[in-house]
Amino acid sequence: MPKTAYYIPIGPIHPALKEPIRVEAEVEGERIVRVDVKRGFAHRGIEYMGMKRNAIQTLYLSERICGICSISHPYAFVVTAEKALGIEAPPRAQYIRPIIAELERIHSHILWLGVIAHEMGFDSLLFWTWKGREKVLDLLELLTGNRINYSVYMIGGVRRDLKESHIKAIKDAITYYWKFTEQMKEIILSDPVYKARTRGVAQLSKEMALKLNVVGPVARAAGIRMDIRQDMPYDAYADIDVRAVVPQDIVGEAKGDAYDITMVRIYEIEQSLDIIEYCVDNLPEGKILAIPNYPALLAKIRRTKGEAIGAHEAPRGEVVHYLKFDGRDGPSVWKVIAPSYNNINSWAPLLLGAEVADIPIVVAYIDPCMCCNDRVALLKTPEGKVLGYEYIHKKAVEKTRKIEKEVRG
Amino acid sequence: MGKLTNFKRSLWVFHASGGSCNACDIEIVALLTPRYDVERFGIKLAGSPRHADVLLVTGAIPRDFADKLRRIYEQMPDPKAVIVVGNCGTSGGVFYDSYNIAGPIDEIIPVDVYVPGCPPRPEAIIDAVVKAWLKLEKLEKELEGKKE
Ligand code: SF4
Numbered sequence: 279m280p281k282t283a284y285y286i287p288i289g290p291i292h293p294a295l296k297e298p299i300r301v302e303a304e305v306e307g308e309r310i311v312r313v314d315v316k317r318g319f320a321h322r323g324i325e326y327m328g329m330k331r332n333a334i335q336t337l338y339l340s341e342r343i344c345g346i347c348s349i350s351h352p353y354a355f356v357v358t359a360e361k362a363l364g365i366e367a368p369p370r371a372q373y374i375r376p377i378i379a380e381l382e383r384i385h386s387h388i389l390w391l392g393v394i395a396h397e398m399g400f401d402s403l404l405f406w407t408w409k410g411r412e413k414v415l416d417l418l419e420l421l422t423g424n425r426i427n428y429s430v431y432m433i434g435g436v437r438r439d440l441k442e443s444h445i446k447a448i449k450d451a452i453t454y455y456w457k458f459t460e461q462m463k464e465i466i467l468s469d470p471v472y473k474a475r476t477r478g479v480a481q482l483s484k485e486m487a488l489k490l491n492v493v494g495p496v497a498r499a500a501g502i503r504m505d506i507r508q509d510m511p512y513d514a515y516a517d518i519d520v521r522a523v524v525p526q527d528i529v530g531e532a533k534g535d536a537y538d539i540t541m542v543r544i545y546e547i548e549q550s551l552d553i554i555e556y557c558v559d560n561l562p563e564g565k566i567l568a569i570p571n572y573p574a575l576l577a578k579i580r581r582t583k584g585e586a587i588g589a590h591e592a593p594r595g596e597v598v599h600y601l602k603f604d605g606r607d608g609p610s611v612w613k614v615i616a617p618s619y620n621n622i623n624s625w626a627p628l629l630l631g632a633e634v635a636d637i638p639i640v641v642a643y644i645d646p647c648m649c650c651n652d653r654v655a656l657l658k659t660p661e662g663k664v665l666g667y668e669y670i671h672k673k674a675v676e677k678t679r680k681i682e683k684e685v686r687g
Numbered sequence: 688m689g690k691l692t693n694f695k696r697s698l699w700v701f702h703a704s705g706g707s708c709n710a711c712d713i714e715i716v717a718l719l720t721p722r723y724d725v726e727r728f729g730i731k732l733a734g735s736p737r738h739a740d741v742l743l744v745t746g747a748i749p750r751d752f753a754d755k756l757r758r759i760y761e762q763m764p765d766p767k768a769v770i771v772v773g774n775c776g777t778s779g780g781v782f783y784d785s786y787n788i789a790g791p792i793d794e795i796i797p798v799d800v801y802v803p804g805c806p807p808r809p810e811a812i813i814d815a816v817v818k819a820w821l822k823l824e825k826l827e828k829e830l831e832g833k834k835e
Contacts, residue, residue, distance in 0.1 A: 322749060326786065327782065392720075404720070412717075
């Protein structure tokens, strides 16, 4: 049979992808022989807008860089701004901030577990995980007033205090999620089909991970001990001694595949629960804002000259911000580096030689956040016939079913 | 909401997002999961605009996305309704002074229902879909009227 090469553009708009990115792949039979990744479809010029607004408005804007990890960018922003301006947040605020950030990590990781389950064809698992996710969204709504985009951080502190009733709700949620992660380990990690479907898929060796400069859970799954909360601690993280979660500490060796990254994410939820518990139990008393008066804060920013680099460990990896203030009430230079930018590098080498049925897993595995990219999956034959993402998804589900039969007999 | 006499079928929705921050999109996905579960009302996300009755758009729509959005709209069969979810599609919102946005969306395609909020709550999005339903009912009536 003659070999036919198929051209598969995956990108701009599609219901199965949350955001826009474009991947172009050439396929021979079931094997991918050439890959190209294009990004930049959701470019909104945020840094440029931020350099025209005042710092408080820019903080609000930084939250809209990404709505899934909507506290990560403000966190990196306030850490950087405080460094540049020489403001220190009161201890109570330094303990409240990690609580919110870790709650967000829990919702983000659960979201990912649902997405990867869906990509493999376990839709009931998607619904079950997302049902569990609603609890943390309810809690965030109670603490901050909104389910997503909480607008709760401020340069020099936080905008809302924790009350006794809040602390009780947080403790309830912690108990709930300890049970939930146990169930997740049981349902996801011990499931032979899940294991067979993800072992060896999207596998990244330690050398490759270092070469491609991947960050966050993707790097940790490959066995690299890196975590901003461990390497450059800030706020309460400095008191907690956070250690990067790597597979070799859990099962003895790191393979860096989709199974390992699932494990890393589930254990990180438990780590977050520990951090939240510590912060709640050791919450210092006192005020929550260094400069409670916003006009005074803006005046201070106008008077201060300085620049700094700051970072926060977001659910997907490190978020780095650079800020420079000189004489304006907002940043005169603002530069943002988001983790998916590094992690998307892993797609091309991982997709090369992979099967079409594995595309959804490779694409979903880094938990891409592409508010700066493209979105849809189309399969095109040389005659111009479009096969569509449904086709690839169907293939992925078929492969899962086949493995299911083999494993379960 | 009264009885539907003309538009008597499940509502299929196509979701397009361009230049959003994702928060609105993630709330739309949350609609499909057990807490809100819109499938019990027959509302379902469609994989192609050609199968959809309603177009759900989020985001400020960057320049190179505008013609793609127009094409999606044109591919949808009549009667159709468009819902804009979120402030940034309604008015530019927080991205109002960006050099790269072509929005607001109603300058690109006709819009029937706006859902303000940054992001709006899932309940608000369900409410918008119900409003779109009423609009479709009216459009369907007109279409049938023309046939007679
Ligand atoms: S309306 Fe707000 S929350 Fe929704 S996509 Fe736009 S910026 Fe994000």
